[in-house]
Amino acid sequence: MNELIFFVNKVLISGTIIGCIYALGAIGVTLVFGILRFANFSHADMMTVGAYIAFIFASLMPGAGALIGLPTGFVVLPLAIICLAAFAIVVDRLFYRPLRERKVRPVMLLVASLGVTLMLHGLVRLFAGTSPRSFFQDEKKDVFRFDVPFELASRDIVISEPQVLLIITSIVCIFALHWFLTHTKLGKAMRAMSDNADLALVSGINTEKIVRATWIIAGSLAAVAGTLLSLDVVLKPDLSFNLLLPIFAAAIVGGIGRPYGAIAGGLLVGFSETLAIFNWSILLRPSAEFLPEWIDIPARMAFVPTEYKIIVPFVILIAVLIWRPTGIFKGQVL
């Protein structure tokens, strides 16, 4: 039983957590691609910036969390969302819009986003330094332990409060986005423009307004993902830079330009990663007594060592691009 609980903790919970982060990131990437036709490399660093903005607010009002009984970093999330959404629009005005107005090819915007990535990198280090920080310096991180009512199970299922908040917030964000895209005029127009930008223009749809809405949504989701991730782990300048590849893998697996595909892709990549690094010998160990003596279960039986888990999204990405370049949900071909 303990082995199974270990599996739940290490694979089900961890996979859901990282899957949610990837999904939130991939939605932002895929929406920006759908509307603006370029792969926004700066999205992962926007997540980091969002987390730092939340950290600043949390430091400014350290008592906010205790009032409601939730972590301060989570309570100030709405403020971080507003700031990062505004920041995303400012970045667009400064760097992307001038290029759009010159009608450059999308690859130019992609290169511009690389530049933005480097700038954000520098900005964070300039203002916050390189040392890791924690939202839980003066606060206790609540951890929920669920006792499993079986005799053989002595371990608990463990999930921390930030992880619970992450899962709930992700679900809320996804449903809110779904409602926005299917029930509001602006949301439908976003889907329309992603479908056929020329026809959207010919229909009189105000495309700059749609672009603005896209940045607001992408920025908001980046703030949510970055802040919740830093609540779960620690806040450091390269918090989400390493997430860039899995996020793009998730967006492409799901079908680029397809928000629902991004959610599926995020969870797929997240679970693949946790399954690949899971030590399977733990699950096999109980069967040792039934096996003949000459079979020895090795101590570690993971598909991929933890430190190389980045190859998992790589493999998925390459496999998808070879066998199904439009992704699960039939998105655009890059």
Add this chain to the structure above:
Amino acid sequence: MLIKASNIVAGYGGEPVLNGIDLSIDSGQIGVIVGPNGAGKSTALKSVFGLIQLTQGTVSLAGDDVTHVPPDQRVSLGISYVPQEMNIFPSLTVRENLEMGAFIRNDDFSSVIDNMYDLFPPLKQKATAVAGQLSGGQRQMVAIARALMIGPRLLLLDEPTVGLSPAFVYEIIERIKAIAARGVGVLIVEQNARRALEIADIGFVLAAGKNLYTDSGENLLNDPEVAKSFLGG
């Protein structure tokens, strides 16, 4: 005149495709642009909508000069354009496609949608279907209905019957007549010149970016010169 394009010279950079053409139709009229491949038929339609920059000439809508008005603002003035290809939003439902056609409207346009369902009955049953999965003819209906959602004064159609089965061609042609009967000016580019000229109040025969003949559809059909050169004898 509802729309009057005079002495249009335009192209895509490099040699102009249009070398001074004139087009004009009145409300409720069907104007048809015919001519051989490469004559500049689609380009002429695009220039009326403002999708390409004119190097010379003027376009006026009901007497007002709109030569320098960008296409998205021409929509607000009551000009709708249906491109030849990719003229629907494939992942949106039929109803959402119509709603997007009405994007610039801020009033309640549900009666207009019902109107479109009356005009194109197949769309009513398919209202919640994803437009990309419809048949070619039904897609064309979605495309035209989308363009009609603003209640346009002028409707520009680029080869609306291309690739359709004969039954749908008849259906679309009948609908176009009905739209014109409501007082909308309709300007059509057609590959099948004979069929198009049969419904044309005015036909414009273009060749090499110039007006060759401009006359009523009936006269053009009966003109032996036109018949010999453009209608296959």
